[in-house]
Amino acid sequence: MPPNSLSFLLLICALLIAPIQSRGFFGIPGDYCSTRTHTCCENRDDDCTVPILGDHLCYCDMFCDRGPDGGNDCCPDFEATCRGRDIQNDQRIDGESCSMDGETKEKNCEKCTCQNGMWKCDGTACLIQPDILEKLHTGRYSWTARNYSTFWGRSLSDGIKYRLGTLFPERSVQNMNEILIKPRELPEHFDARDKWGHLIHPVADQGDCGSSWAVSTTGISSDRLSIISEGRINASLSSQQLLSCNQHRQKGCEGGYLDRAWWYIRKLGVVGDHCYPYVSGQSREPGHCLIPKRDYTNRQGLRCPSGDQDSTAFKMTPPYKVSSREEDIQTELMTNGPVQATFVVHEDFFMYAGGVYQHSDLAAQKGASSVAEGYHSVRVLGWGVDHSTGRPIKYWLCANSWGTQWGEDGYFKILRGENHCEIESFVIGAWGKGSKRRRRFKMRKLRRFKKMFK
Template sequence: KMHFHELIVVYLFHYVHCFSRNANYLKPINAASPPDYFDWRDLNAVSPVKNQGSCAACWAFSAVANIESHIKIHLGQSLVLSEQFLIDCSVERTGCKNSTVLKTFAEIVYQFHGVLQESDYYPYSDRAEECRWNGINPKPVPVIGFRRVFPDEAVMMKYLYQYGPLSAAINSASMLNYKPNTIDEPTEERCSSSPDALNHAVLIVGYNTYVSAEGRKTPFWIIKNSWGREWGDGGYYYLVRGRNACGISNDVSFSFVD
């Protein structure tokens, strides 16, 4: 197994720029106000944390985690889908290099018409391989659409509560030194919110607000990462909410399953 500091050197060398300016935004919904606290893990709707290792395929892990959650929420099925399938069979032959979650969703919906289960392909190998799917069989698990969410954290809360976890691009600079069981409150200088600084993809599964003994309130996102359970809080990351920290609201999307 590659140690975390080694993973970071390899991962940032590849530099995954998970952002696209071309997708249409999904406008705010007129839903009831979401509760003060919500976490899809409480409803057993989040699949286990995975480890992308030295392969810079955050886009595949974020997209697959999103689809796994939405299948559980909307279809009641617990499936393990294949990141390796996406890495190997991407039309652009992206492999362990640059791509975006939105491009991945587009390929899944319009090219593959879904995602293969891990049991129907090959286990994750931490590297790009030749595509071993013939385009017909096995049949992919259907994914029928995807949408990009309006870049506003209050809107994101509504969509997360109403539909399910959200894939998000993020500047990972502050994640590299994250201390478990803390809420990360990086300055703009330490972790730019610029769209051009986005270099990683994660899954937002919930939100909460921490209240200190002095009464100071710190709202935060609950974020599933793909650097293994040894990183962060069992693979999770808590990021301050409401100030677009590290660009968390710039590029947010989710899938539709059937």
């Protein structure tokens, strides 16, 4: 080949490749991420690829969300499959023609079958509902939504069963006496992390186990023990021990009662997470108790399942109920630390990405099959007022237990002062046992609370 011809060919190749390098693979038709067995990958994963344009590879991992320069090597359908920003490709294929009767195909969480030349889907309600997601993206709401890859392909009933996990409190617990709180001047914004810093523990991840009853109880205990001891105790208490060992009249990874969780941590105590690590998020099972009650009376002391030498068990006082009055919850939180709140999670909450959450009726408009709810317990860390929508919206700042990839780095805001989703109905606080700090309530009231948990 003559030198001039070779130079011309190299120039043509460079011109063809340059747009790919500078603008990525955008605009190239086809299915890429959607063809993977695990469509998308969390965080950075260099093996999360699909072939494109012959010898090239495009990516389907969350590293593609790293900003305006992050999409050059991402698959064309990354936005649609992994983040739900182009919902047209996510719609059901009901009614479309197919060529081979009996062929099956999965679309999101639905199983579709080719029948008489037409696709027929089973109608299962999915945890990520693309049509609702699209309306949340384009409508005027106080919060934004996202298509989480960890939730894509999961059924709504599966999410309610394994991502929540607090059973509705029994009547005797609902009627707990409320403590008396002395009012104080309250700021417009408050964040426990600003006041107590590293004494407030990070966001947990309960995984595929309905264990919010255990995770939130140990989370509040960890925070309050650190605060009241002024940092001398700063352990993350083991939600796994509570989940595995507090099984009397509890349902493990399918839910539990808060009063029984608090009873266990008051009577026996719970070791640190380093001693009894959390594993139920992967197994979906509470597992066998590896620190049985008899070990608490053993002269040799408790033995850590992890092999760690520090098997200190921490106890809490009986929990107390905080009034549902907005100001009382704020005063309690600002004075004594994060509180535990139980609220109703609706189907759209799983798609929350940021802003002030307010439940929409979009699923109800579709029909009863698209609606589901369940109770969930979280830590409330503070409050504030959002002005981004042009009108002030009061909110509670909460730490969820779905990991830092969800919401605002694992946190969320929810409408404050209107008992939205029952967030203000059942708020709980407790103290580390043995503390010498003066209580704000008298001991006779403490004894009254004890009677509720015998």
